[in-house]
Amino acid sequence: MGRHSRVDEVEEPEPDPRDALTSTGSHRAVGKAARRKVAAWPIACLVLVGLLVAGWFGWNWADGILSNRAEAQAAECGEGDTSIRVLTAPSVTKPVSSAARQWNEARTVVHGHCVRIDVQAVRSDRVLDELLGDTDQTYVDDTTAAWLPESLTVAGQLASQRPELIGSQPESIAEAPSGDYPYVALAGNGVDSVKQRAAQSFRAFLLAPAQRDAFDDAGFSTPARR
Structure with missing residues (x-):
């Protein structure tokens, strides 16, 4: 008889149920919706x-x-800008300058003009001589609208000799052992109505409670706190 080879029957393993739940290649679970990333x-x-x-x-x-x-x-400020000069006795310049800075920062309006206040310290006798015409004008010009001397007596001399230069009745702004400081609003010398009004408004500004601390700090007593 011819040679015959015998092939053994190989018993195939039973399929694993878990294999039915996965797909080949991606290992994605069958029957479950894939999560969608945004x-x-x-x-x-x-x-x-x-x-x-x-x-x-x-x-x-x-x-x-x-x-x-x-x-x-x-x-x-429809009428534009203007400025006035306020001459002060040197001893009272500091609190007056402090008030002027606040006034200027607020761009205070007078009769449609934004008015700037420029404060300059000048000895009272020198200002009086210039206002009386005894010396050439160095500090007093057509922008000088107010003056704070260190004595009512000095202001009285101007009122008696040149009354036309007094824009309004002098009013005490501050007192100290060195003297009394009246505020004199000036007229004439080219000071127009706007500047006169601005000078009077600045006097009221100096007397306002908000400005008094600067005078107190400088050692002055004031009409509001005597």
């Missing part, structure tokens, strides 16, 4: 656009506020 960049873009829009509205709002404020100030 890309982060669309969200980031939306946030960025929102910030840009908010910034644009904020910028326009702030710009509108500044523009309205500038227009309001321009309307208040």
